[in-house]
Each structure stands twice: as structure tokens, then as C-alpha cells.
Amino acid sequence: MKTKGNVRMKKSIATLATISKIALGLAALLALPLAGCGKKADSNEILIGEYGALTGSIASFGQSTHKGITLAIEEINASGGVLGKKIRLVTEDDQGKPEEALTAVTKLISKDRVSALLGEFASSNSLAAAPMAQSSGIPMVSHGSTNPKVTQVGDYIFRVCFIDPFQGQVMAKFAHNSLKLGHVAILRDVKSDYSVGLADYFTQNFVAAGGAIAGDESYSAGDKDFNAQLTSLIAKKPEALFIPGYYTEVGLIARQARRLGFTGALLGGDGWDSEKLWEIGGDALNNGYFSNHYSVDNPAPEIRAFVEKFKAHNQGEAPDALAALGYDATRVLVDAIRRAGSDKPSAIRDALAQTKDFPGITGNITLNAQRDAVKSAVVLEVKDGKFLYKETVAP
Amino acid sequence: MTVFLQQLLNGLSLGSIYALVALGYTMVYGVLRLINFAHGDVYMLGAFAGYYTSRLLHGHLGAAGGGLVEAGIILMVSMVACAGVGMLIERLAYRPVRRASRLTILIVAIGVSLLIENVAQMVFGAEPKFFPQIIPEKRFDWAGVVFTNQQILVLATAVVLMIGLTLFIRRTRTGKAMRAVAHNPDAARLMGVNVNFIISLTFAIGSALAAAGGILVSLNQPGIDPLMGLMTGIKAFVAAVLGGIGSIPGAVLGGLLLGMAETFVAGYGSSTYRDAIAFLILIVILLLKPAGLLGKGQVEKV
Numbered sequence: 001m002k003t004k005g006n007v008r009m010k011k012s013i014a015t016l017a018t019i020s021k022i023a024l025g026l027a028a029l030l031a032l033p034l035a036g037c038g039k040k041a042d043s044n045e046i047l048i049g050e051y052g053a054l055t056g057s058i059a060s061f062g063q064s065t066h067k068g069i070t071l072a073i074e075e076i077n078a079s080g081g082v083l084g085k086k087i088r089l090v091t092e093d094d095q096g097k098p099e100e101a102l103t104a105v106t107k108l109i110s111k112d113r114v115s116a117l118l119g120e121f122a123s124s125n126s127l128a129a130a131p132m133a134q135s136s137g138i139p140m141v142s143h144g145s146t147n148p149k150v151t152q153v154g155d156y157i158f159r160v161c162f163i164d165p166f167q168g169q170v171m172a173k174f175a176h177n178s179l180k181l182g183h184v185a186i187l188r189d190v191k192s193d194y195s196v197g198l199a200d201y202f203t204q205n206f207v208a209a210g211g212a213i214a215g216d217e218s219y220s221a222g223d224k225d226f227n228a229q230l231t232s233l234i235a236k237k238p239e240a241l242f243i244p245g246y247y248t249e250v251g252l253i254a255r256q257a258r259r260l261g262f263t264g265a266l267l268g269g270d271g272w273d274s275e276k277l278w279e280i281g282g283d284a285l286n287n288g289y290f291s292n293h294y295s296v297d298n299p300a301p302e303i304r305a306f307v308e309k310f311k312a313h314n315q316g317e318a319p320d321a322l323a324a325l326g327y328d329a330t331r332v333l334v335d336a337i338r339r340a341g342s343d344k345p346s347a348i349r350d351a352l353a354q355t356k357d358f359p360g361i362t363g364n365i366t367l368n369a370q371r372d373a374v375k376s377a378v379v380l381e382v383k384d385g386k387f388l389y390k391e392t393v394a395p
Numbered sequence: 396m397t398v399f400l401q402q403l404l405n406g407l408s409l410g411s412i413y414a415l416v417a418l419g420y421t422m423v424y425g426v427l428r429l430i431n432f433a434h435g436d437v438y439m440l441g442a443f444a445g446y447y448t449s450r451l452l453h454g455h456l457g458a459a460g461g462g463l464v465e466a467g468i469i470l471m472v473s474m475v476a477c478a479g480v481g482m483l484i485e486r487l488a489y490r491p492v493r494r495a496s497r498l499t500i501l502i503v504a505i506g507v508s509l510l511i512e513n514v515a516q517m518v519f520g521a522e523p524k525f526f527p528q529i530i531p532e533k534r535f536d537w538a539g540v541v542f543t544n545q546q547i548l549v550l551a552t553a554v555v556l557m558i559g560l561t562l563f564i565r566r567t568r569t570g571k572a573m574r575a576v577a578h579n580p581d582a583a584r585l586m587g588v589n590v591n592f593i594i595s596l597t598f599a600i601g602s603a604l605a606a607a608g609g610i611l612v613s614l615n616q617p618g619i620d621p622l623m624g625l626m627t628g629i630k631a632f633v634a635a636v637l638g639g640i641g642s643i644p645g646a647v648l649g650g651l652l653l654g655m656a657e658t659f660v661a662g663y664g665s666s667t668y669r670d671a672i673a674f675l676i677l678i679v680i681l682l683l684k685p686a687g688l689l690g691k692g693q694v695e696k697v
Contacts, residue, residue, distance in 0.1 A: 055521035057620060095521060190667050217666040222626065224616040225412075227405035228661035228669075235398040248523050252618055259534060260401070260541050279525045280618055 045088045046081075046343045048073075048333065049108030051119040051129065053096030057221065057248045060274040061121045061322050065143060066091065068326030069118060071313055072334070082338050090114060098128035105129035109136045115343045116141070118329055121322060122246075123147030123194040130157045139336075139349040143329035144293070144322060146270065147193045151371040156345075158352050158371045160329045160360065161293055162395070164194065167269050168201025170291045170377045170393045175240060175267055176209040178379075178391065179289070184267070185215040185238035187229055187253060189245045192221060198244035198269050214238040219249065226253050230260050240265040247272055251280025258284040265289060266382075273321045278385045288382035293321040294362040295378045295389040306361045321362070328360035397539040402662040403655070404542050408615070410654020411550040415608035416631035417638070417646035418556055419601040425641040426577045426597045428497075432504040433484055434605055435628015436511035437477050439621060441606025442526065442613045443519055444473035449527045466529045466614075473610055474603040481602025482595050490591070508628075515621035523620040526613035545615045552611055556604060557647045564643070573597060637677055639690020648688055653677065 050069055053062035069089065077086050090112045092104035101120055108114050109132065117133055117140040120126045126145035133140040134154035142150055142159040146167055151157045175181045184206060189195035203213055214236040217229040230253070233241065241257060243250050243266060250272055257266070266288040273292050278285060296307060296318050306327065310319040319327075332355055337343060340351035358365040363375035376394040380387040416438055423431045448469045488507045492499050533544040564570035575583040576593045584590050612627070613619050630653060638649025656676050661669040681687070 055516065057521075057523055059520075059522035217661070219666065220670075222622075224618065224623075225405075225409050227408065228402060228658040229666045231398060231401045231405055232662045248618055252616060255617075259532070259543060261536065261539075276523070276525075280523070 044085050046083070046085050046337065047088050047090055047112060047114045048330075049105070049112060049114035049117045049119075050089055050091045051094050051101055051104040051108060051117065051125075052091075052121065053125070054091070054093040056096035058096040058122060058246050060247065060276050061144075062093070062096070064274075064320050064322035065119075065121060065326035067310070067314055067317075068143075068319065068323035068328075069330045071310060071323075072327045072330035074313075075309075076331075076334050082334050083341065083343070085343070087334065094120065094125060094129075096122060096125065098124050101125035101129040102132060105132050105140075109133070109138050114138065115345055116333055116337075116348050118143065118326070118333065120145060121325075122192070123150055123197070124192055126150045126157075127153070127193060130154070133157065137349075138345050139333075139352055141329045141333050141352065143325035144270065145194075147197045148372075149193065149197075155353075155371070156349050158355075158367060160332050160365050160367075160373045161325055161362070162375050162377055163372050164198045164269075165201045166395055167291050167377060168198050168203075169205045170379065171242065171267055171269065171289075172202050172205030172209055172211070173393065174289065174291070174379050174391070175242075175265075176206060176211050179240070179265060181211065181239045181265070183212050183214045183236075183238045184240045184242050185233040185236060186213060186217070186242045187226070187233060187245075188216070188218050188243075189221050189249065190218040192245070194269075194271065195244045195246075199242070202242055202244065219245075219253075221246065221249060223249065224252060226256050227260065230257050230262070234260055234262050238264060240267055242267045244269045245271055247274040247277040248280060251277050251282075251285070254281040254284040254288065263287075270321060272382075273387070275320070278382070285382045286384065289379055289390065290382070291377050291393075292380050292387075293375075293377065294324045295380060295387070296320070297389045298378075302359070303361055324361040328358075328362050328365065332358050332360065332365055398662075400540045402658055404540060404546075405662070406655030406658035407550060407651060408542070408546040408654070409658055410634075410651035411546075411553045412608070412612045412615070412627070412650070413631045413634040413653050414553040414647040414650025415549065415556070415611065416605060416627055417635040417650045418553070418560065418643065419604040419608070420632055420635040421638070421640055421643060421646040422560065422604070423597055423601045424635070425643075426573050427489075427594060428577075429489065429500055430504060430632070430640075431489075431598075431601070432501075432628070432632075433507040433511055434601065435624030435631065436508050436515070437481055437484075437602045437624070438605040438609040438612075438627060438631075439515065439619070439624035440480055440511065441473045441477045441602075441609030442619045442623065443515070443524075443609075443621075444476045444606065445469045445610040445613065446524055446526055446619060448472045449529060453527070462528075462530045469529060470607060470610055473606045477606035477609075478599035478603040481598040481605075484602075485595055485598040490594075512621055512625070519621055521621060523618045526617040526619050528614070528617065530614060543615075545611075549611045549615060552607065553647055553650070556607075557643055560600075561643050569593070569596065633674070633677060637680060637687055639687030641691070642687070642689040645687055645689035652688075 052065050073087050073089050094101040094104045121144040123145040126142045130153035134156045139156045144161050146164045148163050186199050188199040215233045268290040270292050272290040336348050336351035340347040355367040365373045374395050376392050378392050379390040381390050419434050492503050572588045572593050580590050634649035634653045635646045638645030657673040660672040
């Protein structure tokens with residue numbers, strides 16, 4: 001018995017040893033590529049991480065943003081970089097999905113060891129990634145997430161755009177004062193923090209201004225058939241539909257609403273801003289209005305200069321608001337690095353918080369105590385495939 | 396009353412889409428007792444085949460026959476291409492595991508589905524594409540109730556295919572061979588039926604149906620993307636089960652019922668809980684009639 005026990009013991013020790021050898025080998029294997037990839041910025045580079053929807057149903061947002069960011073970085077590097085170092089951009093695709101956004105940011109922070117983060121546009125994606133940036137102490141600048149909750153995650157999270165309470169107010173005022181509407185129905189995307197928030201702020205402001213909400217229905221991003229909701233909304237005879245969604249669904253909703261005989265105005269927010277909107281919705285979008293961060297038609301000389309530079313870099317493609325915001329966010333971040341005099345994340349954070357009157361393409365950017373930008377918004381009209389400037393609304 | 400009729404029509408229109416896709420599910424299941432989870436993805440491939448064909452054709456045909464000529468060519472190309480894809484899937488993925496346990500086959504089916512979705516995202520790109528309006532939309536307004544020629548086309552196709560398939564399976568020699576294979580593949584082989592050929596053919600027909608569905612649906616709702624088959628596939632599968640999987644009229648009935656359940660829940664109840672309530676109704680129906688509405692009650696080992 002004893003010997004048997006001993007043998008068994010020896011065997012199990014041998015097994016243990018083998019297992020630990022294998023484990024060690026595996027660890028070494030894993031560590032090798034990590035060490036290789038974790039190429040910590042060599043001393044004359046500053047790494048900035050970008051995460052965004054380069055593919056997926058909101059890919060147009062990520063693509064435009066990326067072009068804006070790249071343009072800004074090229075310009076900065078061409079003029080000698082910052083603190084005597086070049087900026088290197090590391091880009092990760094999150095396919096427009098919150099869970100992928102978190103993965104992307106985790107990778108940028110732990111593997112690439114970036115000094116700061118740029119992104120995202122969709123509020124749900126920023127909200128998914130922000131806690132990671134906050135807990136790792138890496139400053140994150142969102143260029144276009146307008147939901148208030150994004151910067152409430154913590155003191156490392158900033159944005160260079162206005163927030164939805166303001167955007168909701170802009171469209172409510174525009175609907176009530178400029179279009180003289182009294183009854184508006186709402187169709188919101190329940191899956192999106194942005195859409196739900198914006199619908200609520202619109203409702204508050206529109207009702208406060210003396211208007212009435214005729215109906216409030218919802219859909220989920222990815223739906224293709226909206227006839228049921230539209231039929232019941234149109235039956236309530238609203239003068240306009242407020243659709244605070246993203247362009248893919250908005251295009252289909254516009255089509256189906258017009259098919260069902262709706263002729264009133266269609267209203268929305270900055271989620272409409274994409275060339276794809278017209279491609280999908282077509283004529284149905286005429287008599288549509290949405291709030292946005294900037295207008296490409298703005299005659300101000302600095303905006304004309306930006307538009308020309310952007311076109312020269314992108315085969316004549318005009319920059320949309322996302323491109324302008326991406327450009328601004330990058331320059332605000334680099335300006336903070338310059339003022340911080342260091343690429344240490346905590347120093348960048350402190351400098352970012354001091355951002356005041358930065359002359360951006362989308363307006364003068366001052367970050368308030370909530371780390372949000374206070375800026376004016378524009379209202380654009382959709383007409384025959386063009387977004388025409390209607391009016392500017394100051395905060 | 397107008398609103399009610401409009402919702403009824405919306406439901407029929409949505410349901411006919413599910414019905415069209417459900418036909419393919421039910422047909423493959425009827426012969427092979429296999430739930431082909433890749434069916435929804437073949438539906439997506441059909442829409443993309445149509446998209447690229449129409450881009451190739453664009454401008455070469457003009458508006459001959461009100462776009463019907465172009466639509467016909469696109470439909471043919473896409474159906475043939477998808478029939479090929481269906482046969483390929485069967486040959487490469489399902490045939491090697493045909494005699495394995497049901498669970499193995501089920502996992503293979505899910506794997507094929509994920510493979511197609513991800514390869515499609517790489518090849519086509521994940522951003523949505525706009526499906527061209529090959530058949531110009533005509534809108535009919537009948538006392539306030541609105542419908543379009545495209546919606547009628549989808550519904551009519553689903554019904555015509557349902558009748559055609561039923562006749563094919565009941566009346567033709569090949570149909571008889573299919574039923575024989577469904578009943579007992581070994582006995583069918585002993586009787587001289589080429590079982591492999593029949594199974595390949597079943598997949599070809601099922602996949603061609605999915606392709607037709609993909610194109611007709613994209614005409615109606617012109618945003619297509621590589622994941623469009625996911626939800627439609629699940630809903631169509633549920634429709635097939637609801638109607639009694641394996642039963643061809645059942646697939647159409649199940650599709651229409653599901654479409655109407657969703658539409659009425661969204662239109663008169665809460666659009667937020669549309670899917671939840673619609674599926675709850677289905678669970679209740681299946682509790683009362685486990686074999687589905689038109690299914691034959693038989694004990695099935697899954």
C-alpha cells in the first residue's frame with residue numbers, strides 16, 4: 001500500500017512538474033509577442049489612441065472622424081510636432097458596438113500604452129469605454145458623444161461638443177419658433193442612450209415652450225420595418241416627426257413615413273449627419289431638419305480654409321461635422337499636451353481641464369467644470385441631397 | 396378602422412417576408428430533419444448577389460419593361476448563385492457529419508452561419524449598402540389605406556411559392572423521392588433513389604428561395620448589410636416552428652401570424668416590448684400546440 005501510495009505521489013508530482021513546465025512555456029510564449037508589440041513609444045514619439053466605428057452600421061461616423069483626426073495629426077507633425085516629439089496615432093475599430101469599444105480601449109491602454117484617447121462618437125460606445133479610461137488614469141476626449149452621462153463617468157473624460165439637453169432645446173425651439181409647430185410625434189431608438197436622452201430633452205423643452213407631444217413610439221437599432229409604429233403615430237395627425245436616431249434607420253423611417261402618406265416635417269439631431277442618409281432615404285428626406293455641430297457652408301475664413309485642406313487630403317470629399325469634431329478634438333488634446341509640457345497622462349488631464357477659448361472649427365471651445373464644451377449649434381435643412389444652413393443657436 | 400386596416404396590411408407585409416424565408420427552413424427540415432441555421436445568411440448573400448449584379452447591369456438595360464427585365468435577370472443570377480452556395484455548404488459542412496449526432500450537426504450549422512457572416516463582413520464591408528430600386532415603387536391609396544406594388548409582390552411570391560412547392564413535393568417524381576428520403580434514407584437508397592443528389596437538390600431549392608426572399612425584401616426595405624440575415628433568420632425560424640416545421644403551408648401561416656403579432660403589439664401596445672410580447676404569444680401557442688399549428692404531432696428527438 002505504502003509503495004503504491006508513493007508511486008502515485010511521485011507520479012502526481014511528475015505530472016505537476018510537467019504541467020508547470022507547460023504553463024511556464026505558454027507564459028513565455030504569450031509574453032514574447034506582448035513584449036514585442038507593447039513597443040512603448042520611443043522617446044521621440046507621443047502615442048495617442050483612437051477608437052471608433054470604422055465598420056458597421058454607423059461606419060460613416062468613424063470613417064469621417066478618422067479623416068479629421070489624421071488631418072490634424074499630419075499638420076501638427078509637419079510643423080514639428082509637440083514638445084519636440086512626433087505624434088503617432090494608433091487606431092482600433094469597434095464596429096460601432098459598445099462591447100467592442102471596451103475591448104478596443106482596453107487594448108489601446110494595456111498593450112499600446114497610449115498617453116491619451118480620442119473617441120467615440122456614439123454615446124453608448126463612449127459610455128462603455130470611459131470607465132476603463134477613468135480607472136487606468138488615461139485622459140479621453142470624445143469628439144461627439146452628446147449624452148450628458150459620458151463625462152459624468154469621471155474626471156479623466158472630456159468632450160469637445162455640446163450636450164443633448166442643449167441639442168434637444170435647439171430643436172424644440174426651432175420646431176416651435178421657426179417652423180411654428182404645435183404637435184410633434186417622437187420615434188426613438190430604445191437601444192441608444194443618445195436617442196433616448198435626446199428624445200426626453202426635446203420633449204421637456206417642446207412642452208415647456210407650449211407645444212404638445214402627439215405620440216411617442218420606439219424602435220431598436222437594426223430594425224428595418226417601422227410601418228407599425230409609423231401608422232399609429234401618423235394616425236394622431238402630428239405636424240412633424242422627431243426622429244433622434246442614426247442615419248441608417250432614419251433613412252428607412254423617412255421612406256416608410258412618406259409611403260404611408262406623411263407630408264409633415266422630419267426633425268432630428270446630429271446622428272443624421274452622413275452622406276449615407278440621403279443615399280438610403282432619398283427624396284423622402286426633403287422637408288427634414290436636424291441640429292448639428294457645424295455647417296460646411298459657413299463662410300467664416302478659418303472654416304473655408306479647413307474645408308479646402310480637408311478636400312485636398314480626401315479626393316475632394318467635403319468634411320462633415322464628424323470630421324470637423326475629430327479635427328478639433330485632436331487639436332484640443334495636443335494643445336493640452338503642449339501646455340502640460342509632458343506626455344504624462346495625469347499632466348495632460350490637468351491641462352485639458354484648463355482648456356479655454358480654443359479656436360476650433362466647430363466653434364470656440366471652453367471646457368466647463370463638467371468637462372463639457374459650451375458651444376453653439378446649427379440647424380440644417382435636408383434638401384435634394386444637400387444639407388443647407390438654416391440658423392445658428394447660441395447656448 | 397382605416398388605422399386597423401393599415402396595421403393589418405403592415406402585418407401581412409412584414410409577415411410575408413418571414414413566410415418567404417421560413418419556406419426554406421421548413422423544406423430542408425422536412426427532408427433532412429436538420430435546422431439549417433445558415434439559411435438566414437444565404438438570404439443575406441442573395442441580397443448582396445442582387446446588389447452586385449444590379450451594379451454590373453446598371454445602365455446597360457435602361458428601363459426596359461419597367462425594370463422587370465433587370466429585376467428578372469438579377470433574381471435569376473442571385474437564385475442560381477445561392478443554390479450553388481447552398482449545395483456547397485451541404486457538401487462541405489453537412490455531408491461529412493450527416494451520420495453524426497444531432498447535436499454535432501446543429502453546432503456545425505451554427506458554425507457555418509457565423510463563418511458566412513464574418514467572411515461577408517470582410518468581403519462586402521460591414522457598412523450598410525443601399526439596394527437599388529429596380530422595380531419603381533408604385534403607391535396605392537385605397538381610402539386612406541396605403542400599400543405598394545412591392546409589398547404585394549412579396550406576399551404574392553410567398554403564396555405562389557407555397558403552392559408551387561407543395562405541388563412539386565406531392566406531384567413530381569423528384570418530389571416523391573424527396574419524401575422517400577425524408578421518410579427513410581436507407582430504404583430510399585435501396586429503392587434506387589440517389590440520396591445525395593436529392594439532398595443536394597433540397598439545399599439548392601431552399602437556398603434559391605432564400606435568395607429570392609433576400610431580393611424581394613431588399614426592394615421593400617433597401618438597406619442591406621452582412622448581418623441582415625441574423626434577426627430575419629431567427630424570426631423566420633420561429634415562424635416555421637410556429638406553423639409546424641416541415642409543413643409548407645405552415646411556414647407561410649406562421650410567417651404571416653408572426654408578422655401580424657409584431658405589428659399589432661407595436662401599433663396598439665408598446666413598441667418597446669414588441670419582440671418580447673410577440674414571442675410571448677408564440678410561446679403560448681406552442682404550449683397549447685407543441686407541434687405547431689399545422690405540424691404533425693410526432694415525437695422528435697433533438
